[in-house]
Amino acid sequence: MTHEKTPFRRSFTPFRGLYDPCPPLLKKTYVVPPNLFIGFQPPDFPQFSAIDALKTGTLWTPFYDYYDNPYKK
Amino acid sequence: MTHSLSKEYYRDLEEIQAVDFVLFELALYLDTHPTDSQAIKQFNQYALYSLKLKTAFESLHGPLRFGTPNRNEKVWEWSQSPWPWQV
């Protein structure tokens, strides 16, 4: 599976004090996983093929959320 | 006794892992949706398919499931390498 733009991220900018020693990260991101938005799973949910289900870690496409280090350049 | 594993071993194993994964996922779904007959039907199809694949795998590569017949009457195969973390 490839790394697509995910709708399951949020970010905020932490307050910056005058004497913070590290260069600012600018954006601090966090995950809001798909299970927050789906509620009780409805019938006939779209599925991956068996091999893609194994590769992604879920049978159900709406639960899939690829994760990678958000601070990686 | 060590024998190096063939490409087929990994391929056949992954096919089983994929089919069994669908079973795990459907089981968790059915645990909270116990009257979804479409999902039960799919579970049953995959259950039969898994059985078929495992029987074929075991006749080629040795035992996978506890309690299946030992192919060889002279050597107990269950306790032989490789174990899952070794492959």
Next chain:
Amino acid sequence: MWTYEKKLMYPVKVSTCNPTLAKYLMEQYGGADGELAAALRYLNQRYTIPDKVIGLLTDIGTEEFAHLEMIATMIYKLTKDATPEQLRKAGLAEHYVSHDSALFYNNAAGVPFTAAYIQAKGDPIADLYEDIAAEEKARATYQWIIDQSDDPDLNDGLRFLREREIVHSQRFREAVEIISEDRDQKKVF
């Protein structure tokens, strides 16, 4: 009872000889939000949870043992051929002097596992909310390990495990709905 299958749930691969990663992975082996804690938590709570969700706790608890075996496999592969010097450079000298390269239920900082990591309140809502929180914490731990790891094959296995936590959390949320439901109102699928 349980029976064993001689296979992993997912094909675990590791591409670099990097025992430092094994140290990080111990967080998911014997840590507070790790796979051992998860398996023990659910398989213990199931005896007193409403009947409608016993099956779910049993199945997820069992799956957590399969995850534990995957984590053990990763740690095993990352340390099996490492010399004492390599282990020392990886920050594992303290582990080595007590265990050699044997696995042990420690977290990444070497703190041994304790039952105090898990809860069983006997109150179904309290227990299921604890389970949902545990899944989110395990998901977060996988994220932080992926952030620290540059091994693509290892990260592939870690992504699988992280995704499982999302599905487990979903099912526990559904379990809360099932046991909160008014008996007279039937849910239609």
